[in-house]
Amino acid sequence: MGSETTQNRCSTFSFAQARSLVKDLQKPNPAIYWTDFLLSIIGGHIAFHAMYFLPKWLPSGSLWLWPTMGISYAICVLLYMRCAMFIHELIHLPKNEFNGFRIAWNALCGILFLVPSFLYYPHVDHHRRKHYGTDHDGEYLSLSHSSPWFIVGFLLQALVLPFVALARFLIISPICWIFPSARPFVHRHASTMLVDPFYERTDDTPRLRRLIVFQEALCFTWCVWFLTCGTVLRGEVFDPFWIIAYVVGVSLILLNEIRTLGAHRWTGQGEEMSFEEQLLDSVNYPKRPWISELWGPIGTRYHGLHHLFPSLPYHNLGKAHRRLMRDLPSDSPYRLTVANSLTEEIIALFRRSMTQAPLAAPVADGVHPEAA
Numbered sequence: 001m002g003s004e005t006t007q008n009r010c011s012t013f014s015f016a017q018a019r020s021l022v023k024d025l026q027k028p029n030p031a032i033y034w035t036d037f038l039l040s041i042i043g044g045h046i047a048f049h050a051m052y053f054l055p056k057w058l059p060s061g062s063l064w065l066w067p068t069m070g071i072s073y074a075i076c077v078l079l080y081m082r083c084a085m086f087i088h089e090l091i092h093l094p095k096n097e098f099n100g101f102r103i104a105w106n107a108l109c110g111i112l113f114l115v116p117s118f119l120y121y122p123h124v125d126h127h128r129r130k131h132y133g134t135d136h137d138g139e140y141l142s143l144s145h146s147s148p149w150f151i152v153g154f155l156l157q158a159l160v161l162p163f164v165a166l167a168r169f170l171i172i173s174p175i176c177w178i179f180p181s182a183r184p185f186v187h188r189h190a191s192t193m194l195v196d197p198f199y200e201r202t203d204d205t206p207r208l209r210r211l212i213v214f215q216e217a218l219c220f221t222w223c224v225w226f227l228t229c230g231t232v233l234r235g236e237v238f239d240p241f242w243i244i245a246y247v248v249g250v251s252l253i254l255l256n257e258i259r260t261l262g263a264h265r266w267t268g269q270g271e272e273m274s275f276e277e278q279l280l281d282s283v284n285y286p287k288r289p290w291i292s293e294l295w296g297p298i299g300t301r302y303h304g305l306h307h308l309f310p311s312l313p314y315h316n317l318g319k320a321h322r323r324l325m326r327d328l329p330s331d332s333p334y335r336l337t338v339a340n341s342l343t344e345e346i347i348a349l350f351r352r353s354m355t356q357a358p359l360a361a362p363v364a365d366g367v368h369p370e371a372a
Helices: 002-008 015-025 030-057 065-084 086-092 099-110 117-127 148-159 161-178 180-189 206-234 240-263 275-280 289-295 303-308 314-327 333-337 342-355
Strands: none
Touching: 015 314, 030 065, 030 086, 030 099, 030 240, 065 086, 065 099, 065 240, 065 289, 086 099, 086 117, 099 117, 099 206, 117 206, 148 161, 148 240, 148 342, 161 180, 161 206, 161 240, 206 240, 240 289, 240 342, 275 303, 275 333, 303 314, 303 333, 314 333
16 A cells, blocks of 8 residues: 555654653543533524524615625534534543533534434444444545545535435434334434445444434424424525525535545555554644634544544644654654645545555655655
8 A cells, every 4th residue: 555655664653652642631621612612503503594684684785795694604604514523522522421512512503403413423433443444434435546526426415415414304214213124224324424325334222222213303303393484483485594504504514525535545445454554544734723723623633643542632632733743753654644735635635536546655744755
């Protein structure tokens, strides 16, 4: 694999040394989680409703209408993106802790966005060393070895996924309630947030099934209300909220897909990868935080570091990364996880897919492959 060449040019990674540098940063701070999420979701909801009410508040033909609508749209998408990414933290937070936060996130975000937390439970497979990059990993595709049109299709699915989510909870969930025999198939094939459409979910316990039915019921109720509240409350046959929700939903999905394309280098070919291969296949974006934090919030711009220490809370990732870059050897493989920009990584991915070539050794601050 391409990463083998990279590994030969740098020292062997010392996990014990890296862990010793960040061992005091493992404890999540509840105050940060609550403050960050609540301010983000309240701000996002205000911006969302502003897009509906601004045309009613501002005079017809006002020069301020479209600029304020555009600003509200941008704020809404960015804040909603930040809120949605907390689902990633929920999976890695200590079990039986932060229960109030889990409930609040689902109530104020997960159910309303039709991404209840049960959809993301299989994310742990993405962090199992023997599963990463294989058929058992629902969040991985061999994009570096696929056609560029496959990547384009991956992005274009954002246009239909809002309808898929609506159908999942408005139609498929009641079918499972009425015909329980349909549940196993739906659980395997239509109950996971994933990248690989062929992934089959395997976890299934009575406790999980009860949680899924409960969250499905909440999503179903929300879908019914969302589709009827315009008629009930305002007497509108066609609710403008639908258009706003669709545009925001597509934008959120597309932004997350773009972020996902840059989260890895996607060089695996379906076989089990070594620890260092997995590390070098994941990417960190520590530069220009004023922009990278917008598209990669809640620690997702430090994806390489997250794969190294999955339980490290998002608010400590920046500090942990700086320590590792400062104290690890100058030829440590960890330095090769650093990328200059998301744009460069996505362009490099498209170039690899066009040639289906292995990954060339990356260049990171402090390590040049030629000299390592």
